[in-house]
Amino acid sequence: MSSDIVITKRINKIDHESRNFLLIGVIIAKSDPKFFESSSMRSEKDSDTARGVITLTVRDSERDTINCTIWGSQVMIESYDSLFHIGDVVNIIKPKVLPSCHDRAEQFNPTTTSMFSLSLGEQEDCKIKLHEGSGIESMKKLVFVPTVPASETYSLADIAAGGQNINGQSLNILVAVRSVRPKKQIVVAKTGKLKYLREVILMDASHAGMSMKFWSNELIVRIDKWIPLTTILLIKDVRVEFDQYYKTVCLGMSGRTIITEDPAIEEADKLLVYVTKLSSVQDLDITCSLLSNTTDLATITSVMTVKQILDRAEGDLKTEEEQFTVLCYAVLTKFDLDGCTRIIGRKCFSCKTFLRISDSKCQREECQYNPPNVSVFFDIPVDITDHTGTLSNCSLMNQAAENTLKCKVESFLKMGDSQKGKLKWRFLLERCSLKLIVKRKSPIRFQTLYSIVECTVASPREVESKIKVY
The missing domain is CATH 2.40.50.140 (Nucleic acid-binding proteins)
Structure with a gap:
C-alpha cells in the first residue's frame, strides 16, 4: 500500500470511492483523548492493552469542514494529543473514508459540512503530520472564519429567559469574554481521576454575564490567552445547563462544540466596540x-x-x-x-x-x-x-x-x-x-x-x- 500514488484532495471532493489521498487542512476543534482497555489484546505478555481515540475537526476552505478520528495505542494517541493543536495546519495521509450517517461516533462529534468522516489507525503509511509546504498562512486565517453565521446565534438574554425549559439544548452564541477564573482541579466521581476545570464569564449586549465551564484540556490552555473585554467568541453548539444551586442558566461544552476566537465578521466587531466602552x-x-x-x-x-x-x-x-x-x-x-x-x-x-x-x-x-x-x-x-x-x-x-x-x-x-x-x-x-x-x-x-x-x-x-x- 505504501507504494500507491497519493494525490491531494479537497474536502468537497471527498466521496466514498476516495483512496490513497492527502488532505491539507487547519485544525479548528480537537477532542480530549479517550482511553479504554481492549480485551482482545489482553495477555500476560502484553501489559499495554490500553487503546485510545481522539478526533480532530479540520477545514480547508471557508465553507468545508470534516472530522478525522484517530484510533491507536495509548502511547500513539497521547503523542498525537501533544503534537497537534487548534490552529495547526496538518497533512492527513491516506485516511479511510466513512459515510457520516454510518459512523455512530459522529453524533458526538462537531457537525461538519462533509457527508463523510475520516478515520486513521496504526498503519505506518496512514498518519497525520504538520504541514511544511506553502499556503500555511492563508490556511491559518481560516481559524477566524466562524462555522455558523451570526444570524444563527442566540442572545444571552434569550437563553436566560428560557430557564429550565431549554436545559440540555445546544445553541449558537456570539459573546465577549467578561472574566476568566483560575483553573481548578476536580476529582471525577465516576473514575476518581483528577481533571481540570476552567470557568469563564461571557457577556453580550443583552446580558451582563453568564458562566460557562470548560473541561477540555486543549481549551483550558488556550483560555490563558483570552483577554477580558477584548476577546470575542462565536461558539457553535454550546450546551445550556440549568444550575440548581444558583437557580440560573449556565453554559457548558459537549463533544460537538466548536469555538471560533475573534471571528472575522462585522457582528463581532460591533460587539467589541460595545464591550470596550464598558467599565473595568x-x-x-x-x-x-x-x-x-x-x-x-x-x-x-x-x-x-x-x-x-x-x-x-x-x-x-x-x-x-x-x-x-x-x-x-x-x-x-x-x-x-x-x-x-x-x-x-x-x-x-x-x-x-x-x-x-x-x-x-x-x-x-x-x-x-x-x-x-x-x-x-x-x-x-x-x-x-x-x-x-x-x-x-x-x-x-x-x-x-x-x-x-x-x-x-x-x-x-x-x-x-x-x-x-x-x-x-x-x-x-x-x-x-x-x-x-x-x-x-x-x-x-x-x-x-x-x-x-x-x-x-x-x-x-x-x-x-x-x-x-x-
Whole structure:
C-alpha cells in the first residue's frame, strides 16, 4: 500500500470511492483523548492493552469542514494529543473514508459540512503530520472564519429567559469574554481521576454575564490567552445547563462544540466596540447600582421584612429570578457620613473606568495624556435593621444618595465634619422607608447586591399600616 500514488484532495471532493489521498487542512476543534482497555489484546505478555481515540475537526476552505478520528495505542494517541493543536495546519495521509450517517461516533462529534468522516489507525503509511509546504498562512486565517453565521446565534438574554425549559439544548452564541477564573482541579466521581476545570464569564449586549465551564484540556490552555473585554467568541453548539444551586442558566461544552476566537465578521466587531466602552470587569456590579435609578420607583410596592428579603435572595424562597424589587421599613444602623468609611467613588470622565483610591487619574493608556478629568459619586455602605434581622452592606449610590441627602456630592465634599454629622443624624437610627433592588448571588456574582434606590424617613402611621410581622 505504501507504494500507491497519493494525490491531494479537497474536502468537497471527498466521496466514498476516495483512496490513497492527502488532505491539507487547519485544525479548528480537537477532542480530549479517550482511553479504554481492549480485551482482545489482553495477555500476560502484553501489559499495554490500553487503546485510545481522539478526533480532530479540520477545514480547508471557508465553507468545508470534516472530522478525522484517530484510533491507536495509548502511547500513539497521547503523542498525537501533544503534537497537534487548534490552529495547526496538518497533512492527513491516506485516511479511510466513512459515510457520516454510518459512523455512530459522529453524533458526538462537531457537525461538519462533509457527508463523510475520516478515520486513521496504526498503519505506518496512514498518519497525520504538520504541514511544511506553502499556503500555511492563508490556511491559518481560516481559524477566524466562524462555522455558523451570526444570524444563527442566540442572545444571552434569550437563553436566560428560557430557564429550565431549554436545559440540555445546544445553541449558537456570539459573546465577549467578561472574566476568566483560575483553573481548578476536580476529582471525577465516576473514575476518581483528577481533571481540570476552567470557568469563564461571557457577556453580550443583552446580558451582563453568564458562566460557562470548560473541561477540555486543549481549551483550558488556550483560555490563558483570552483577554477580558477584548476577546470575542462565536461558539457553535454550546450546551445550556440549568444550575440548581444558583437557580440560573449556565453554559457548558459537549463533544460537538466548536469555538471560533475573534471571528472575522462585522457582528463581532460591533460587539467589541460595545464591550470596550464598558467599565473595568470588577466594577460591572457597581455600574448596575449606578444604573438602578432607571427603575420606575412607583412600581416598587411589595413590602418585605429583612428576613423575607434574605429568604428570597439566598434562602428557602429563592427562585429563578436574577433580581427583584422590595419596599422595606427598617432602621438605618450604619450610615457613616462623618467617619473613616469610604463613601465617595471616583471614575474617569472620559472612559468611565472606576478608579482606585491610590489613583490620581485613569490608568488606561488612551487617557494617560489627558488632563486629570475625574468625576465623583456617592457610594455609601448602609446597614438596615428591623425586628427580624439586619441587612448589611447595602449600597446607597449616585443619584439615589443625592436625592436622600438633598445635596450634590460636590457640595457634600465642601462640608465640615459638624455639618456631615448633622446630616448623618437625620437618618441614623431612624425608621425609614427603603426601596431596594436586589441582585441575587450567581455564578458571575459571588455575593448578593442590595442597592437602595430611595430612602426617606417614614412616619409612624405609615410604618404601622404596612410593617409585617415576619
